[in-house]
Amino acid sequence: MAVYADVIVDITNEKLDRTFQYQVPEEMELKIVPGVEVEIPFGRGDRLIRGYVVETTDRPAYDPAKIKKIKRIVPGRVPIESRLIALAAWMRERYGSTMIQALKTVIPIKKEVRAKQKRLIRLDLPVDRARTYLEELNRKHCTARARLVQALLNEPELDYELVTKKLHITPAVIKTLEEQGVLSVQAEQLYRNPVRPSDRQKTQVVLNDQQQSVVDQVVKDWEQGLRRTYLVHGVTGSGKTEVYMEIIARVVADGRQAIVLIPEIALTFQTVLRFYQRFGDRISIMNSRLSAGERYDQFERAKNKEISVMIGPRSALFTPFPNLGVVIIDEEHELTYKSENVPRYHAREVAIHRALTEGAMVVLGSATPSVDSYYKALRGEFGLFRLTDRAKKNALPHVYVEDLREELRSGNRSIFSARLQELIQDRLQKKEQVMLFLNRRGYAGFVSCRSCGHVMKCPHCDVSLSMHNHGRLVCHYCGYEEPTVKKCPECGSPYIGGFRAGTQQIEELLKKQYPQAGVLRMDADTTRNKDGHEKILAAFANREADILIGTQMIVKGHDFPAVTLVGVIAADLSLYTGDYLSSERTFQLLTQAAGRAGRGDVPGEVVIQTYQPEHYAVVTAAAQNYEEFYQQEILYRTISGYPPAAHLLAVLLSGADQEELDRASGLLIRQVPRELEGLTVIGPAEPAVARINDIYKKVIYLKHKKYDTLTEVKDHLERYAMEQPLLEKINMQFDFNPMHA
Ligand code: ADP
Ligand code: ZN
Numbered sequence: 138m139a140v141y142a143d144v145i146v147d148i149t150n151e152k153l154d155r156t157f158q159y160q161v162p163e164e165m166e167l168k169i170v171p172g173v174e175v176e177i178p179f180g181r182g183d184r185l186i187r188g189y190v191v192e193t194t195d196r197p198a199y200d201p202a203k204i205k206k207i208k209r210i211v212p213g214r215v216p217i218e219s220r221l222i223a224l225a226a227w228m229r230e231r232y233g234s235t236m237i238q239a240l241k242t243v244i245p246i247k248k249e250v251r252a253k254q255k256r257l258i259r260l261d262l263p264v265d266r267a268r269t270y271l272e273e274l275n276r277k278h279c280t281a282r283a284r285l286v287q288a289l290l291n292e293p294e295l296d297y298e299l300v301t302k303k304l305h306i307t308p309a310v311i312k313t314l315e316e317q318g319v320l321s322v323q324a325e326q327l328y329r330n331p332v333r334p335s336d337r338q339k340t341q342v343v344l345n346d347q348q349q350s351v352v353d354q355v356v357k358d359w360e361q362g363l364r365r366t367y368l369v370h371g372v373t374g375s376g377k378t379e380v381y382m383e384i385i386a387r388v389v390a391d392g393r394q395a396i397v398l399i400p401e402i403a404l405t406f407q408t409v410l411r412f413y414q415r416f417g418d419r420i421s422i423m424n425s426r427l428s429a430g431e432r433y434d435q436f437e438r439a440k441n442k443e444i445s446v447m448i449g450p451r452s453a454l455f456t457p458f459p460n461l462g463v464v465i466i467d468e469e470h471e472l473t474y475k476s477e478n479v480p481r482y483h484a485r486e487v488a489i490h491r492a493l494t495e496g497a498m499v500v501l502g503s504a505t506p507s508v509d510s511y512y513k514a515l516r517g518e519f520g521l522f523r524l525t526d527r528a529k530k531n532a533l534p535h536v537y538v539e540d541l542r543e544e545l546r547s548g549n550r551s552i553f554s555a556r557l558q559e560l561i562q563d564r565l566q567k568k569e570q571v572m573l574f575l576n577r578r579g580y581a582g583f584v585s586c587r588s589c590g591h592v593m594k595c596p597h598c599d600v601s602l603s604m605h606n607h608g609r610l611v612c613h614y615c616g617y618e619e620p621t622v623k624k625c626p627e628c629g630s631p632y633i634g635g636f637r638a639g640t641q642q643i644e645e646l647l648k649k650q651y652p653q654a655g656v657l658r659m660d661a662d663t664t665r666n667k668d669g670h671e672k673i674l675a676a677f678a679n680r681e682a683d684i685l686i687g688t689q690m691i692v693k694g695h696d697f698p699a700v701t702l703v704g705v706i707a708a709d710l711s712l713y714t715g716d717y718l719s720s721e722r723t724f725q726l727l728t729q730a731a732g733r734a735g736r737g738d739v740p741g742e743v744v745i746q747t748y749q750p751e752h753y754a755v756v757t758a759a760a761q762n763y764e765e766f767y768q769q770e771i772l773y774r775t776i777s778g779y780p781p782a783a784h785l786l787a788v789l790l791s792g793a794d795q796e797e798l799d800r801a802s803g804l805l806i807r808q809v810p811r812e813l814e815g816l817t818v819i820g821p822a823e824p825a826v827a828r829i830n831d832i833y834k835k836v837i838y839l840k841h842k843k844y845d846t847l848t849e850v851k852d853h854l855e856r857y858a859m860e861q862p863l864l865e866k867i868n869m870q871f872d873f874n875p876m877h878a
């Protein structure tokens with residue numbers, strides 16, 4: 138009996154977003170299963186293209202004589218789990234994308250070019266024997282070999298490439314020495330286990346009562362076959378990570394696997410080390426620095442059960458573990474869990490769906506849970522746990538809120554309040570460390586004319602240019618640059634200049650005011666290089682500086698026991714982003730910033746400077762009162778109909794021709810089925826930035842209490858766009874419950 142395969146073709150085109158049927162040649166029958174990548178003749182010219190098998194059947198969809206044959210199976214690829222294909226299909230429907238876009242998000246695509254692996258040459262002889270051998274080589278005038286042995290005596294591990302290129306030693310010489318047992322050549326392991334086996338169990342802590350009761354409850358459910366989602370609301374340092382590890386250990390003991398999602402910025406050596414100490418070689422770490430090939434290899438190891446725990450950012454969620462037991466999402470409120478690419482999925486939602494279909498549990502953790510998750514926890518959808526004590530028993534910091542309007546009234550024109558100045562001075566004297574936090578990137582300031590008000594703008598985007606320290610004006614959206622102007626291009630006045638209120642200006646001010654202090658700055662400019670961010674944090678942790686200034690990057694990861702003062706320069710900056718999440722984000726940032734103070738033995742102090750001391754996000758963050766913040770915020774969301782009280786769908790439209798875009802968005806909005814009860818339609822509107830890199834943008838917002846109603850509208854608009862020629866020229870994307878303003 139003939140077998141047919143339904144294949145999704147690897148072409149991003151809405152019109153081809155369906156399966157095509159192919160005949161499976163007899164010799165392939167056993168190998169063609171869902172997930173296999175195949176090469177198939179396509180279209181009139183029978184051009185060979187690639188695609189994925191999503192289903193097999195013995196019933197042809199039409200005249201079997203006309204069904205083409207699969208050409209071959211793409212070698213070197215292992216079928217992805219059919220469950221992951223089903224997950225992709227679900228994501229496609231829920232978030233809106235083509236099937237191929239969804240598949241590519243879920244499946245690790247193996248790049249053709251494998252990253253070249255670094256090789257290392259290692260000295261295998263004990264040092265004294267190597268010295269004797271070196272003398273012998275010198276006597277015999279074997280200069281090349283002598284040079285290499287000498288180099289290895291200086292440094293026991295050398296880069297293979299460096300040895301051949303810089304030391305001019307041929308591979309034959311290396312080979313000879315290898316055969317003599319002097320050295321060995323090894324591929325560098327990307328993630329060497331940094332922990333020796335003897336150190337492994339020493340560091341395990343005894344859980345306190347609060348931690349233990351979380352573990353007990355979760356394990357009890359697990360043993361009874363109950364699979365739930367839990368939210369652990371625990372202040373920073375309350376020992377959530379210990380709880381996660383205990384739950385993972387239980388699940389792994391049953392032969393199941395665990396995925397741990399951590400925002401990339403918090404995926405520091407310190408965190409990773411703790412997991413290594415507990416699970417040794419059973420874990421693998423994924424980060425964006427891995428090449429596609431390396432990522433693929435990691436997924437292979439997961440599939441072959443060589444590892445039990447995968448730790449990584451958002452994309453680690455798609456690790457193809459055959460028997461997943463638990464997904465942990467640490468810092469579950471983080472924006473990075475929402476993808477900015479199509480399909481714009483939220484890792485938390487996808488994790489819950491994947492867990493449901495694979496019989497796994499989900500554990501979410503945060504010191505400042507997302508309003509969305511807390512809402513679900515209070516309604517009983519998630520199990521809720523609270524960890525209220527810091528595991529190491531140090532007190533929460535004292536918080537001062539300083540009104541910047543008052544400062545100005547009392548004659549203080551500095552951007553540092555009197556209180557902050559006094560406390561910085563005090564810490565410098567005591568040789569304790571200070572962190573200053575600005576929730577906005579360095580030198581973000583725009584350049585304007587004080588005479589006529591003209592603002593320097595990007596010629597390609599509707600945004601102002603920012604002044605950078607290298608004396609140029611830069612567009613942060615498209616990268617456009619031009620030299621700083623001396624005269625206003627509008628009126629010719631010389632009074633044109635930058636409004637400088639960034640991290641860099643704070644750094645300059647500090648250096649002037651406290652010349653004796655060592656100052657480090659961390660923002661998008663100083664961390665552009667690979668590892669730049671880790672290096673600055675490490676230097677600060679080593680107490681190479683007294684003060685660290687930074688944008689929100691500094692409030693995550695790393696422990697700094699010597700920091701006893703945290704200053705927030707202008708708490709309001711993140712309140713002006715103009716989207717429904719601005720209060721939530723401000724509360725989270727302020728709480729996290731405050732959490733950096735006093736993690737050592739000395740209690741900490743926090744100064745929050747603000748123009749709106751009465752704003753509830755500021756008041757509740759200062760009081761470290763999440764519950765109170767949540768109550769106020771959920772009231773606002775309910776009244777204004779924002780998530781989680783209702784759902785929001787942004788239909789993002791873009792195109793190079795403004796007029797076409799206007800007409801297309803006009804056509805599209807008339808297609809919205811307004812008769813649907815309770816549907817709110819806003820737009821088509823201009824987004825905050827209506828043009829980026831000469832591409833114009835429009836947005837339509839749809840609001841409804843039910844998510845499913847919005848996916849119906851989405852499906853309807855998708856179908857319409859396929860038939861309407863004008864919309865072919867327009868790019869349309871869907872963003873459900875958007876988080877990136
Ligand atoms: P969180 O993940 O909630 O920020 P961690 O798990 O990182 O908290 O714990 C904070 C610190 O307290 C860590 O150094 C951890 O080793 C320590 N710790 C956690 N639980 C305990 C415990 N039960 N006993 C002693 N130390 C603990
Ligand atoms: Zn002017």
Ligand code: ZN
Pocket residue numbers: 595596597598612613614615616617830
């Ligand atoms: Zn631009």
